[in-house]
Each structure stands twice: as C-alpha cells, then as structure tokens.
Amino acid sequence: MSNTLQALSDHWRNRYLLMRHGHSQANQQGVIVSSPERGVENFGLSEVGEQQLARLVADWQWPAPIHVVHSDFLRTTQTAAHVSARFNLLPRVDTRLRERYFGELEGQGDDRYPIIWALDAEDAEHTQHQVEAVSAVANRMRAVIEEWERKASGETIVLVSHGDPLQILLTALANKPLTQHREQSALLPASITQVGA
Template sequence: MSNTLLVASLTLRNAYLLMRHGHSEANRQGRIISSPARGIDSFGLSARGKQEVAETLSVWRWARPTRVVHSDFLRTTQTAARVAEYFGVAPTPDAGLRERGFGELDGGEDTRYADAWARDAKDASHENFGVESVDTVAERMIEVMRRLERRHEGEVVLLVSHGDPLQILLAALAGVDLRHHRDRPPLQPAEVVSVL
C-alpha cells in the first residue's frame, strides 16, 4: 500500500497528540491481549501504569488537549479518563483506536509479538497467525483522524491507543514504508508525542 495514497486526503485542521496507555496488567503478566473479548473489560492499568500516567501529567509539556479520544480497551480507557479529568474534558471512545488484532497469538506470551513483526518486515499486508495486517491497522487509524477532521476544527486532539497501532500510524503519517514500522523506537507506556 502506498502511504502517499493513504494520507493524501488527510488535510489537517486540528493538532494531534498521540499517547500510549500506561503499563497494564497485560504488560505485567507478559501477555498479548488484543481481542475485544479480553481487552475491553479486563487487563486495565497496573499500579505502575497509574503512576506513569500521573508522572506524564505532572510534567505535561505539550499543548492542552481539548478532546481526548481513546481505544475502548480497559487500559486505554483508564489512561484517557485520568488525562481527560486532569484537563477537564470528556473522553470519547473510538473502536478505530483499538489494539492491533493478533489472532491466534492473543492471550499468549508477549514474546510472540516478534513472530508477527518479523513477517511485517517482509509484507505489510500479511495476516499470518490470523493477525490484523499492518495495512489494515494504518487504514483504520487514519480513518479515525479523517472523521475527526470532518467534525472538528482548531482542536488539540489527544489520541490514546496502543503501542503497535501508534507506531504504525506514525510510520503512515511520516510516509515510511509500512514494512518498516518497527524501525522507529516504540512509544513507552504513558509516552506522548506530537504529530503534525
């Protein structure tokens, strides 16, 4: 897929911040939790993750968000709720920001991420192990931004999502070949980056 085509129709009238959720129970247990069946009601923030979010807020150096939009998984919902409360805005869930689906790897050890990422480096459209392809993740993440662009103008939008989807989105926005989305250092738990 051409990243040029992917982002060509994306004319930005808003500013965007991207935030990865804080350290989660899934991280603590070393498990891949990518399905809505497991992730929406379970595997929220760990005690460490709650502290990470609080630390990020205590040293906030980015623009003040006027909108907080988040994945509906528990770990991102809890992260977004803390940020939204801090800034006095209402958080809005959006399923388009969900974790990348890892198919048959879901529920297993997080060391298996490397198996999917090795395939990603060869083919961004692969669905080995039943994983959601990198191309598909990029399309749905960009679509979230397109919807926000149609509805709002002049806002500072904080998107709270997961490590892999955010890394893929950053690659897409930068025009990087999506097979190389792992070349960029991954966002750390509760890390925020500004884009565009």
C-alpha cells in the same frame, strides 16, 4: 516521555497528541491481550501505570487538549480517564483506536510478537496466524485523524491507543512503507508523540 515530530503535512488543521496507554497488567504479566473479548473489561493499568499517569498529568508539558479520544480497551480507557479528569473533559470512545489483533497469539507470551513483526517486514498485507494486517491497522488509524481533520480546526486532540497501532500510524503519516513500522522508535507506556499543526 515525549516524542515530537515535525509536522508531517503542510495542511494539518489540528494538533494530535498520540498517546500510548500507561503500563498495563498485560505488560506486567508479559501476555498478549489484543482481543476485545479479553481487553475491554480486563487487563487495565498496573500500579506502575497508575503512577505514570499521575505524574504525567501533574506535569503536563503539551498544549491543553479540547478532546480526549480512546480505544475501548480497559488500559486505554483508564489512561484517557486520567487525562480527561486533568482537563475536565468527557472522554469519548473510538474503537478504530483498538489494539492490533494478534490472532492465534492471543493470550500467549509477549515474546511471540517478533514472529509477527518479522512477517510484517516482508508483507504489510499478511494475516498469518490470523493477525490483523498492518495495512488494515493503518487504514483504521488514519481514518480517525482524517475524520477529525474534516470536522474540526485549530483543536488539540489526544488519541489514546496502543503501541503497535501508533507505530503503524506514525509510519503511515510519514509516508514510509508500512513494512518498516518496527523501524519507528518504540513508544513507551504513557508516552505522547505530537503531530500536526
């Protein structure tokens, strides 16, 4: 699954392949796993996710990456391992790419997400139910790209993250109000969206 956006800036130094992790055990079970305490060591890829990644790397349709950077959650770590192995790269962790923390909804059914998304549409700064504010997610995700833009040039970098953070990042990069992040096309498991040079 590929989504290609036009360059969102005239001055990108690098190309970024924004990748959502493959189908996970949390997806399979329909539960929210957003805390490091539960997500770093548990809830990795499902069998479906493993198959998705095997197909994706066998039929790679994007520029070959120089770097693979990922959230430290198990599902993103395992996703990054597939891509890294394909290109003989050493993946590196950046905790700023972590899942958005969903606070009191942690461990509950994923049918609870719309409660938070409705609040997001009203206020990108809200932390109701102890969730991480959309604005905070946008800031940490953008900081990853801004750092790579400072320290590298002409490189292709895979950033492996999670659905909500990537939709929020794409909304921020497009200079749209963060309250509109759910209007961004949903990123399917194991999908890649290319941005930049």
